[in-house]
Amino acid sequence: MAISTRMALLLTVCCFVPVPSFASSGGGGFLQCLSASLPRELVLSQDSPSFGSVLLSSIRNPKFSTPATVRPLCIVTPTNASHVQAAVLCGVRHGVRVRVRSGGHDYEGLSYRSERPEAFAVVDLARLRAVRIDSAAATAWVDSGATVGELYYAVAKAAPGLAFPAGVCASIGVGGHLSGGGIGMMMRKYGLSSDNVIDATIVDARGRILDKDSMGDDLFWAIRGGGGGSFGIVLSWKVRLVPVPPTVTFFNIQKTVDQGAVKAVTRWQTVAPALPEDLSIRVIVQPRQALFQSLYLGNCSALLRTMSSEFPELGMMRADCREMTWLQSTVYINSGDLKTPLESLLNRTTSLSTFTKNKSDYVKEAITEDSWEEIFPWFNRTSAGIIILEPHGGRVGSIADADTPYPHRSGVLYNIQYVAFWTRSGATDATNWISGLYDFMEPLVSKDPRGAYVNYRDLDIGENTVVGGVTSYDSGKVWGEKYFGGNFERLAITKGEVDAGDYFRNEQSVPPLVSRK
Ligand SMILES: Cc1cc2nc3c(=O)[nH]c(=O)nc-3n(C[C@H](O)[C@H](O)[C@H](O)COP(=O)(O)OP(=O)(O)OC[C@H]3O[C@@H](n4cnc5c(N)ncnc54)[C@H](O)[C@@H]3O)c2cc1C
Ligand SMILES: *[C@@H]1O[C@H](CO)[C@@H](O)[C@H](O)[C@H]1NC(C)=O
Ligand SMILES: *[C@@H]1O[C@H](CO)[C@@H](O)[C@H](O)[C@H]1NC(C)=O
Ligand SMILES: *[C@@H]1O[C@H](CO)[C@@H](O)[C@H](O)[C@H]1NC(C)=O
Numbered sequence: 001m002a003i004s005t006r007m008a009l010l011l012t013v014c015c016f017v018p019v020p021s022f023a024s025s026g027g028g029g030f031l032q033c034l035s036a037s038l039p040r041e042l043v044l045s046q047d048s049p050s051f052g053s054v055l056l057s058s059i060r061n062p063k064f065s066t067p068a069t070v071r072p073l074c075i076v077t078p079t080n081a082s083h084v085q086a087a088v089l090c091g092v093r094h095g096v097r098v099r100v101r102s103g104g105h106d107y108e109g110l111s112y113r114s115e116r117p118e119a120f121a122v123v124d125l126a127r128l129r130a131v132r133i134d135s136a137a138a139t140a141w142v143d144s145g146a147t148v149g150e151l152y153y154a155v156a157k158a159a160p161g162l163a164f165p166a167g168v169c170a171s172i173g174v175g176g177h178l179s180g181g182g183i184g185m186m187m188r189k190y191g192l193s194s195d196n197v198i199d200a201t202i203v204d205a206r207g208r209i210l211d212k213d214s215m216g217d218d219l220f221w222a223i224r225g226g227g228g229g230s231f232g233i234v235l236s237w238k239v240r241l242v243p244v245p246p247t248v249t250f251f252n253i254q255k256t257v258d259q260g261a262v263k264a265v266t267r268w269q270t271v272a273p274a275l276p277e278d279l280s281i282r283v284i285v286q287p288r289q290a291l292f293q294s295l296y297l298g299n300c301s302a303l304l305r306t307m308s309s310e311f312p313e314l315g316m317m318r319a320d321c322r323e324m325t326w327l328q329s330t331v332y333i334n335s336g337d338l339k340t341p342l343e344s345l346l347n348r349t350t351s352l353s354t355f356t357k358n359k360s361d362y363v364k365e366a367i368t369e370d371s372w373e374e375i376f377p378w379f380n381r382t383s384a385g386i387i388i389l390e391p392h393g394g395r396v397g398s399i400a401d402a403d404t405p406y407p408h409r410s411g412v413l414y415n416i417q418y419v420a421f422w423t424r425s426g427a428t429d430a431t432n433w434i435s436g437l438y439d440f441m442e443p444l445v446s447k448d449p450r451g452a453y454v455n456y457r458d459l460d461i462g463e464n465t466v467v468g469g470v471t472s473y474d475s476g477k478v479w480g481e482k483y484f485g486g487n488f489e490r491l492a493i494t495k496g497e498v499d500a501g502d503y504f505r506n507e508q509s510v511p512p513l514v515s516r517k
């Protein structure tokens, strides 16, 4: 009760004062405000004994955990919605921005670090991760701090026969993933994760909690694919669950260059996006070989029939089939081992062993066999890079480009993700390799603009600049049209409607567009 009175007071104050200047704030008033509004143990300042371990808890990439990394002033670890409201209200009032972290998988670490020196706080949602399932209605409310693995596990246990379409790595956070789309093995049948969001609750820049009805159509449109970190803090998502059969079939088929990998990948480009929606085949191009990895929503016999009529060139055989439940398939895709326990989906511990840099593209016209002959040799200049090709088409391709912020729909054959790996010393070689390959690919991929996927965040494609206290629209447009195409302007107008003062801001947040509406 005390909390809500204080909250009402803060709300009255902050709504009528202009946003204070940010960068120079030392944070003293902010920390005092937090300690007055939140239980002490939920606020970890830099000198708190657990600050380091909590900060590290969901960092995926060791390059964002160095002495040079710009760290937050403090980490707030809310256990209920009022704590999130309080953090935002204290931040607005005292001129300290918050960055929200759900699973911490952002490729540029923007949920917990800043590129430039800046006083900011992290609101870490890891303790807000309930999943409430309504099996009769085939829906669930999932809190942002849950991982997709926790969601998969909860759904399959509570409602056998139901599932949720999302990414292939179990430790991805729901908050960032659903904010930016969600590419996965069932998107050809059911669309992106964000295409299956039917309601949400969000804390806005005025500290209010809004839902689908109170937030308005533009904001509800924007948070389903417009990227995290721009519009507010989404607390919880209501999602549509989707039916899956009791048995699904998985295969991994490896083809070396000598076994015809180049021809098979060339053919795959037009076959995969046109397959029946129950079948998804993605490709991982590795040194001198291609791995075809597939999930089929049905049994082995039916899959064999489909493969022999649609993609005989792959030479799939009965021995390639691995029949299992859908839940097992979400484990198997990463472990390749049917004995890996389902409970590994609940493991939130991440390993910090490999440095990586990723980039992305979309392909709308199949790349010729001659070009693939030139692409494959890029993978023997280094043993440390791969590309992952994710087929589109089906449901993900049939939603209109403007219906959601994700614009890579009609006519898209597949997404490319470039991944460079290195250990402590190989950074220059690996980053030169990935940027060289990215330049080489330019004539072969989507253009005007060259597309990119916001959940594979890449600061090389553009970073915001701030003019007159707010992010400039023109600087945002550079990277924004790559992620969002023609939807970028509507995202910026929406940002102008809900956060004209640009409180929720980072190196690649959507800028507010107010004047040009
Ligand atoms: C190993 C690995 C595998 C991946 N596999 C896939 C895949 O198969 N398919 C796919 O589509 N993507 C995949 N991704 C990318 C992933 O979808 C994105 O990185 C996603 O944004 C991560 O969400 P998060 O909550 O873990 O990240 P965070 O780092 O917590 O957040 C990402 C961004 O969203 C913001 N944000 C976080 N929570 C909220 C919230 N509650 N409200 C508003 N904004 C928020 C953050 O501030 C940040 O800007 C993968 C990433 C990794 C590291
Ligand atoms: C949130 O937690 C606080 C204690 O920190 C409690 O006073 C408050 O009632 C809780 N709010 C809700 C909505 O549960
Ligand atoms: C790049 O992608 C790979 C494969 O999905 C992932 O393991 C890695 O963590 C990503 N890189 C970053 C910087 O997160
Ligand atoms: C496989 O699935 C088909 C339907 O797609 C069904 O007719 C057939 O009986 C199933 N076979 C087995 C062995 O379960």
Ligand SMILES: *[C@@H]1O[C@H](CO)[C@@H](O)[C@H](O)[C@H]1NC(C)=O
Residues within 6 Å of the ligand: 344, 347, 348, 349, 350, 351
């Ligand atoms: C959880 O994952 C981490 C990192 O991958 C691993 O080291 C650890 O052994 C796993 N824990 C369990 C209980 O499986």
Ligand SMILES: *[C@@H]1O[C@H](CO)[C@@H](O)[C@H](O)[C@H]1NC(C)=O
Residues within 6 Å of the ligand: 288, 377, 378, 380, 381
């Ligand atoms: C890559 O390997 C293939 C076969 O192993 C070889 O023919 C080719 O010259 C190599 N390319 C480069 C760039 O090293």
